[in-house]
Amino acid sequence: MKVLAIDTSNYVLGVAVLDGxxxxxxYITNLKKNHSVRAMPAIDALLKDCDVKPKDISKIVVAKGPGSYTGVRIGVTLAKTLAWTLNIPIVGIxxxxxxxxxxxxxxxxVVSPLFDARRGQIYTGLYQYKRGLIETVKNDQLIQSQDWAHQLVSLESPILFVGNDxxxxxxxxxxxxxxxxIFAEITEHNPRPSELALLGRDREGEEVHSFVPNYIRLAEAEAKWLEENKN
Incomplete structure (x- = not known):
């Protein structure tokens, strides 16, 4: 089984191909550049370098958020389009x-990955490996970094923080x-698309048309519209 993984949910642009x-x-970059322009050429170049044709791909795995609203939307839209066109399963991680x-x-x-969400807030959660499998200790959430740190004070286990922000x-x-x-080293802050592919390889696919990203919060424009039209 060949799995194509796509992550454009933050500054990092990552694509990978896993074969069994x-x-x-x-392919990974960590640049503030337009993913909508760069993602598809990156996928095309990687497939050509790996001698993989689109028809050889058995599953699409995509990072479904949280993160940059625009970045998440680009990756999910691209993944859904490919999954629908190739008639293959899509998995969101x-x-x-x-x-x-x-x-x-x-x-x-335990591991606390985080992305900056502005105004002192972070997207974060808490994860831990047990028996070789990653498990969720605390669900992904949007929270003030100060409040998050206070929540973790009572934990007995050491905490590894990771993320470019x-x-x-x-x-x-x-x-x-x-x-x-413990803060991870700078070489560990970029999410690996190959890890994304591995996480999604054995998970059940979702229906492509009903698949949606997980923004956690509304885009600023949407939140403003709802506030102005709450009645």
């Missing part, structure tokens, strides 16, 4: 779970958690 138990190709899985497999504790919130998290936390 082997990663045969992977939490963007935070992908980031946690990329670093936490051999960490003896850690530097924005480090000064808030560090004084609260003190010696209980």
């Amino acid at each position: 138990d082997q990663v045969i190709g992977e 939490s963007s935070l779970e992908v980031l946690a899985a990329s670093t936490g497999r051999y960490f003896q504790g 850690l530097s924005i919130h480090r000064s808030i998290i560090e004084p609260i958690l003190k010696e209980k936390f």
Whole structure:
């Protein structure tokens, strides 16, 4: 089975091809550039380099959010279009779970992946590997970084924080958690599309037309419209 994974949910653009138990190709950039322009050429180039034709793909796995509203929408739209065109299953994986899985497999504790959500807020959750499988300890959520750190103080296990936006919130998290936390190295902050492919490889596919992203919160324009028209 050949699996194509797509992640455009944040600045990182990642695509990968998994063939059974082997990663045969992977492409990652961490640039503030337009994913809508770059994603499809990246997929096309990777498939050509791996000598894989679209008809060879058995499943599409996509990072379904949370993250950048526009980024999530681009990845999900692209994945749904490919899945529908090729008549193959689509699987959505939490963007935070992908980031946690990329670093936490051999960490003896819990992993808190995070993306900045502005105004002191973060998208985050809590994950842990048990018996070789990643499990959700706390569901993905939108929360103030300070409130999140206070929630984690009572945990007995060490906490690994990972994500390219850690530097924005480090000064808030560090004084609260003190010696209980570990920050991942800079080489570990990019979610791996090959990890995304592996997470989705054995999960059941979803119906392509009803598949939706997980933004967690409304886009700012939508929230403003609802507030103005709440009656």
